[in-house]
Each structure stands twice: as C-alpha cells, then as structure tokens.
Amino acid sequence: MTSLQELVEGIVKENVKEGVTEGVKSYSDAVQSSNAGNNGATVSQETLKKVVKEVVVEEENSRNIMVFGLPEEENEKLEDSISDVFQHLGEKPRFEAVRLGRKKDSVARPVRVVLNSSHGAQTILVKSRNLRHADKFKRVFLSADRTLEERIQQRSSAQEEDGRGASE
Numbered sequence: 450m451t452s453l454q455e456l457v458e459g460i461v462k463e464n465v466k467e468g469v470t471e472g473v474k475s476y477s478d479a480v481q482s483s484n485a486g487n488n489g490a491t492v493s494q495e496t497l498k499k500v501v502k503e504v505v506v507e508e509e510n511s512r513n514i515m516v517f518g519l520p521e522e523e524n525e526k527l528e529d530s531i532s533d534v535f536q537h538l539g540e541k542p543r544f545e546a547v548r549l550g551r552k553k554d555s556v557a558r559p560v561r562v563v564l565n566s567s568h569g570a571q572t573i574l575v576k577s578r579n580l581r582h583a584d585k586f587k588r589v590f591l592s593a594d595r596t597l598e599e600r601i602q603q604r605s606s607a608q609e610e611d612g613r614g615a616s617e
Contacts, residue, residue, distance in 0.1 A: 512563055514564065544562050
C-alpha cells in the first residue's frame with residue numbers, strides 16, 4: 450500500500466510541477482496581453498485566479514479519456530472491460546474508470562478513464578482508430594475529455610460542417 454501511495458504522490462507531484470510550469474507561461478502571456486491592453490496597469494487577482502483554474506482543469510482533463518459505446522452489463526467489472534480495450538491497443542496503463550450519468554436500460558453510459566499521465570492518454574487516443582477493425586470493439590469510441598466550453602465549440606463547428614455539406 451505504501452509503495453502505491455508513494456507512486457501516486459510522485460505522479461501528482463510531477464503533474465503539478467508540469468502544470469505550474471505551464472501556468473507560469475500562461476501567467477506571463479496573460480500579464481503581457483493585459484498590460485498591452487491597459488497601458489501598464491497590473492493584472493487583477495481575478496484574472497490570475499481564472500488562468501490558474503484553467504491550467505489546472507486543462508492538466509486534469511489531459512490525463513482523461515472518454516469511452517463511448519462500451520456495453521454496460523448488470524454486474525460488470527468496468528476495469529476489466531477497459532483493460533480489454535487497452536490490451537487490444539497494445540497498452541497496459543494504470544487507470545481508474547467510472548461510468549457517468551444516470552443508468553438507462555437502452556443506452557450505455559460513457560466512461561471516464563483517468564490515467565497517470567497525459568502522455569499515456571495521448572498514446573491511447575492515437576491508437577484508438579484501430580478499435581474499429583475489431584469486431585468486439587467496433588462500436589467503442591475513445592475521445593479526449595473536454596470542458597463544457599470545448600464540447601459546445603466542437604458541437605457548433607460540427608453543425609457548421611454539416612450545414613456546409615448539405616448546401617453543396
């Protein structure tokens with residue numbers, strides 16, 4: 450138990466360090482753009498808090514993968530199902546998984562998978578195209594975890610593309 454706890458603490462420290470480094474860059478960018486726009490006035494505390502919050506959320510989400518279309522069973526072992534998907538992709542990461550939303554009889558709820566690193570999540574997302582070639586996972590789709598704003602933006606751009614395709 451102690452070694453697992455030490456591993457988790459090490460991973461958290463590494464991710465926080467990366468997040469702080471990226472946050473400092475974001476602070477610098479925010480300060481420069483804010484100072485350019487208001488003739489040298491200092492950046493407000495609210496602006497800095499907002500930037501920090503965005504960086505933290507972005508870092509947390511970069512380690513997450515959303516799994517759609519994974520069949521939901523009565524007494525399922527979700528970790529085993531996700532492990533099967535990852536094994537098909539040739540990956541064996543450590544992760545935590547949870548189904549989101551209310552249970553409905555006709556629809557499989559999406560699964561949020563939290564990995565130890567954003568690099569592992571990116572590797573899996575790149576390989577996820579191979580799932581469509583497997584009969585067992587033909588209807589399983591992997592996606593990056595997005596914020597509400599990102600989901601709205603993606604939905605509107607997809608609708609615009611659909612509108613362009615229909616008018617051509």
